[in-house]
């Protein structure tokens with residue numbers, strides 16, 4: 001290949017690499033600047049957005065955020081829909097429609113779509129693409145399209161410390177107790193007792209805890225190796241590779 005052609009190919013390759021680096025650096029900058037927190041709320045005026053809580057950018061659809069309360073130290077993943085009502089610009093009254101307690105983590109691509117009341121306690125963690133709604137369409141009038149019938153609301157509650165696996169759907173009227181595990185892909189309705197594991201569609205209790213019998217049926221897997229005694233915060237950070245400092249909201 002002639003020298004000029006080789007030079008041109010090298011310049012093109014370097015330019016392509018530089019463009020790729022610039023796009024990714026630029027996107028990281030946009031993500032950092034676009035993240036929503038109480039220190040940097042952007043265009044949003046939440047009913048409450050606790051200190052140390054962050055909504056990752058790009059956010060999902062956010063409607064009527066004055067009816068949404070988010071406690072402190074929550075992480076709301078990218079593209080999470082937080083919708084109070086089904087249209088923007090609604091006055092939904094003084095009561096919150098969506099309440100998220102402190103220390104919650106909502107996985108990317110999840111949807112919390114509230115019309116009356118969705119309440120998550122503290123430290124509720126969800127995997128990605130979880131769907132939680134307190135409303136269903138009514139369908140009993142055979143003369144009207146279902147979409148034009150008045151919908152039905154039933155409040156949803158998710159107890160503190162619960163963990164919702166990826167792709168789960170929490171239906172209107174579901175009331176989950178404390179530390180409930182929802183298996184990936186489950187469809188949950190009704191009352192779920194504290195300290196239980198539910199799985200399937202419709203979700204059924206597959207494991208539960210009582211003071212008398214402990215966890216039944218017994219676990220199939222061994223408990224993780226406990227941390228060594230006397231481990232310092234720095235050693236723990238190094239071990240798990242997490243930066244546990246609260247976000248600065250920069």
Ligand SMILES: CC(C)(COP(=O)(O)OP(=O)(O)OC[C@H]1O[C@@H](n2cnc3c(N)ncnc32)[C@H](O)[C@@H]1OP(=O)(O)O)[C@@H](O)C(=O)NCCC(=O)NCCS
Nearest residue numbers: 126127128165166181182183184185197199200206207220
């Ligand atoms: C529920 C889960 C945590 C396992 O909990 P566990 O208490 O160890 O449950 P087991 O594996 O002992 O399974 C108990 C029963 O539930 C069933 N089960 C477990 N997960 C299930 C699921 N996702 N869907 C349907 N059934 C499921 C098992 O087949 C088993 O049924 P069986 O007794 O008839 O065989 C795990 O299966 C799961 O779904 N994790 C979510 C992972 C995830 O979403 N990660 C990303 C989010 S951070």
